[in-house]
Amino acid sequence: MIASVFARRGSEGRAALVPYMTAGHPARDATVTLLTELADAGADVLELGIPFSDPLADGPTIQRSSFKALQAGTTVEGVLSDLAAFRSRRDTPVVLFTYLNPVMRFGMDRFLRSAVDAGANGLLLTDLPAGADRALEDAVIESPLDLIRLVAPTTPIERVPDVARGGSGFLYYISRTGVTGARRELRAELAGEVQAIREAVDLPVAVGFGISTPDQAAAVGAVADGVVVGSALVRLLDEEGIEPGVDFVRSLRAALDG
Amino acid sequence: MATKTVKTRHSDRFGAFGGRYVPETLIQALDEVVEAYAEASDDPTFEEEFRALRADFIGRPTPLYHALRLGEAVGHPQVYLKREDLNHTGAHKINNTIGQALLARRMGKKRIIAETGAGQHGVATATACALFDLECVVYMGEEDVERQALNVFRMELLGAEVRPVASGTRTLKDATNEAIRDWVTNVESTHYIIGSVVGPDPFPRMVRDFQAVIGREAREQIIEVSGRLPAVVVACVGGGSNAMGIFHAFVGDSDVRLVGVEAGGEGVDSGRHSASLAAGQPGVLHGSLSYLLQDGDGQVAPAHSVSAGLDYPGVGPEHSFLKDSGRAEYTYVTDDEALSAFHRLSELEGIIPALETAHAVAHVMSHADAYDGPIVICLSGRGDKDVAHVARTEGRGRLL
Numbered sequence: 285m286i287a288s289v290f291a292r293r294g295s296e297g298r299a300a301l302v303p304y305m306t307a308g309h310p311a312r313d314a315t316v317t318l319l320t321e322l323a324d325a326g327a328d329v330l331e332l333g334i335p336f337s338d339p340l341a342d343g344p345t346i347q348r349s350s351f352k353a354l355q356a357g358t359t360v361e362g363v364l365s366d367l368a369a370f371r372s373r374r375d376t377p378v379v380l381f382t383y384l385n386p387v388m389r390f391g392m393d394r395f396l397r398s399a400v401d402a403g404a405n406g407l408l409l410t411d412l413p414a415g416a417d418r419a420l421e422d423a424v425i426e427s428p429l430d431l432i433r434l435v436a437p438t439t440p441i442e443r444v445p446d447v448a449r450g451g452s453g454f455l456y457y458i459s460r461t462g463v464t465g466a467r468r469e470l471r472a473e474l475a476g477e478v479q480a481i482r483e484a485v486d487l488p489v490a491v492g493f494g495i496s497t498p499d500q501a502a503a504v505g506a507v508a509d510g511v512v513v514g515s516a517l518v519r520l521l522d523e524e525g526i527e528p529g530v531d532f533v534r535s536l537r538a539a540l541d542g
Numbered sequence: 543m544a545t546k547t548v549k550t551r552h553s554d555r556f557g558a559f560g561g562r563y564v565p566e567t568l569i570q571a572l573d574e575v576v577e578a579y580a581e582a583s584d585d586p587t588f589e590e591e592f593r594a595l596r597a598d599f600i601g602r603p604t605p606l607y608h609a610l611r612l613g614e615a616v617g618h619p620q621v622y623l624k625r626e627d628l629n630h631t632g633a634h635k636i637n638n639t640i641g642q643a644l645l646a647r648r649m650g651k652k653r654i655i656a657e658t659g660a661g662q663h664g665v666a667t668a669t670a671c672a673l674f675d676l677e678c679v680v681y682m683g684e685e686d687v688e689r690q691a692l693n694v695f696r697m698e699l700l701g702a703e704v705r706p707v708a709s710g711t712r713t714l715k716d717a718t719n720e721a722i723r724d725w726v727t728n729v730e731s732t733h734y735i736i737g738s739v740v741g742p743d744p745f746p747r748m749v750r751d752f753q754a755v756i757g758r759e760a761r762e763q764i765i766e767v768s769g770r771l772p773a774v775v776v777a778c779v780g781g782g783s784n785a786m787g788i789f790h791a792f793v794g795d796s797d798v799r800l801v802g803v804e805a806g807g808e809g810v811d812s813g814r815h816s817a818s819l820a821a822g823q824p825g826v827l828h829g830s831l832s833y834l835l836q837d838g839d840g841q842v843a844p845a846h847s848v849s850a851g852l853d854y855p856g857v858g859p860e861h862s863f864l865k866d867s868g869r870a871e872y873t874y875v876t877d878d879e880a881l882s883a884f885h886r887l888s889e890l891e892g893i894i895p896a897l898e899t900a901h902a903v904a905h906v907m908s909h910a911d912a913y914d915g916p917i918v919i920c921l922s923g924r925g926d927k928d929v930a931h932v933a934r935t936e937g938r939g940r941l942l
Contacts, residue, residue, distance in 0.1 A: 336840075336841065337710070337841040337842045338710070338715065338716075338719055338827060338828075338842050339719075340565075340719045340722045340723060340726075340828070341565040341567075341723075341726065343723070347709060351709075351710075354841060359839050360839055360840070383826075384563055384826045385825045385826045385827065385834070385836065385840045385841075385842070386839060386840035386841065387840070388825060388826060388840065389823075389825065389836060389838070389839065389840030390839075390840065410565055411563045411564060411565060411826060411829070412563060413562070413563075413564060413565065413566045413569050414566075416561060416562050416563055416564075417561060417563070434565070434566045435566065436565070436566045436567035436569075436570075437567075438566075438567050438568075438569070438570040438571065438729055438730070439566060439569070439570065440570060443569075443570075447566065458566070458567065461567050461726060461727055461728075461729055461730070462567075462723075462726055462727035463723045463726055463727065
């Protein structure tokens with residue numbers, strides 16, 4: 285499902301647009317509506333964050349959205365039930381994005397079954413790097429969900445095939461070291477790095493971490509198969525509300541379709 | 543993009559616990575630390591320099607002190623205190639920071655970051671950085687900045703920058719989150735000196751190894767003065783570095799009981815405590831799998847302790863292993879019991895212990911008769927840093 289979306293966009297010569305939102309933010313009951321509006325604004329794949337109390341890979345924006353979502357009573361069960369409600373409205377693929385502990389506490393096998401039943405298509409666990417826990421990784425790989433793998437600028441190029449092993453859907457390239465968060469500048473080396481990764485693996489490569497404007501999205505979209513936009517969107521949703529956030533995603537879509 | 547990769551030579555686990563549950567960005571840095579630590583361990587010049595600094599700078603070996611008045615008060619003639627409070631900077635923490643600073647220098651890292659709760663690890667890190675001329679940034683929860691103001695100023699005197707952390711519970715857990723975020727961002731220039739036997743591999747085993755000098759000395763000393771191994775070794779457990787440090791040399795002595803004392807706060811039933819081993823379930827926080835205070839949805843539960851250094855919802859993975867294997871026993875004492883022991887040790891022996899350490903003392907005060915033979919307590923740190931906080935807690939107003 286995710287792979288076919290990337291393939292379709294690839295055949296059109298366009299990058300896929302992958303917005304991230306935190307479930308339960310900006311309001312506990314906003315998730316289904318927001319997912320639907322983001323899909324209609326041109327998202328190709330949606331990343332849906334299940335909030336965790338200690339999001340150590342995230343910067344201040346997603347720390348805040350996670351905190352607010354948890355304060356509002358967001359639970360793993362609740363997120364999956366919202367996802368199921370969205371799935372009855374739209375087909376847009378959804379990647380669940382979270383940390384290991386809420387999933388382990390829920391029970392990995394039970395989580396995978398419940399996520400599939402709710403209509404999830406992929407799973408990204410930021411603190412489960414390749415090789416860290418074969419049993420847990422194999423459970424995801426053997427499930428119907430795509431295991432979305434992360435490659436960092438510090439990942440040695442020889443490790444990239446190991447990182448990608450068992451991964452499917454797409455490979456997520458973190459475009460700079462650091463936590464999530466919008467940045468003004470993109471790095472000049474990005475195009476070469478994405479090219480090197482593409483040569484090392486047989487997966488579409490989406491780039492994220494720091495993309496905050498339509499111009500940046502277009503620049504990244506010119507060298508990558510997909511563009512992930514997280515903190516810039518979450519900040520708009522947090523400070524200005526749902527409509528400005530959805531408008532922003534529409535402007536990203538227009539920039540990528542250029 | 544980096545171009546080098548290494549193979550792990552050691553297991554990264556203690557039974558099922560431990561591991562490296564970290565963002566991909568840190569994998570290469572952890573491989574570098576693994577490799578540098580393996581090389582240093584094989585290099586006699588590293589141990590030689592470390593040994594000389596332990597003797598001349600830290601002030602080791604520390605004494606094993608026969609606490610006669612404490613023994614009399616608890617009805618046990620053989621209570622011994624391993625005096626880690628007499629180390630330079632006043633706690634066991636410096637055993638580890640000197641080792642890691644030596645390692646950072648070998649790796650060519652010019653910038654050091656650390657997390658701190660009570661401030662003892664922050665002070666010990668700032669001290670090592672002054673000694674080796676390394677830039678030093680210490681993350682400390684805002685609540686701890688308030689209750690440990692003296693240590694904040696000590697770190698600043700030593701040339702470190704203290705960054706207060708306002709997120710989450712504003713304590714050690716959040717300082718650790720922020721230090722990890724810094725490391726993910728500045729990984730190429732920076733080494734992270736973790737202060738306890740927590741975090742991803744190789745930190746739990748490396749910090750244990752640097753602290754194991756406590757148990758090596760104590761084992762020799764107790765045999766020398768009493769002619770036998772102790773009946774029990776008692777230490778407080780937050781992350782658990784002083785406990786692992788003193789336990790390690792005794793793990794193979796199956797007749798020696800190893801007792802870790804966690805912070806029971808206002809009582810484990812109250813929900814306001816830091817007793818991860820007593821009341822937690824296995825989970826992943828800060829890069830390793832270990833017992834963790836958490837709610838039914840896998841969210842980390844806030845910890846509480848009167849002592850900032852024990853105020854942590856996780857615990858080192860080797861302690862989880864020792865608990866499940868039955869080799870060590872873990873118990874807890876409350877804030878009130880620890881405060882009482884803080885006073886009693888001061889009055890009986892002229893030693894003001896750190897509030898963390900007072901937990902280990904409190905256990906012996908109420909359970910001395912359970913042990914038939916010498917009792918060794920790890921007196922992990924001195925209590926000067928806690929004097930103002932205890933005075934406030936007891937309604938004596940603001941001293942500092």
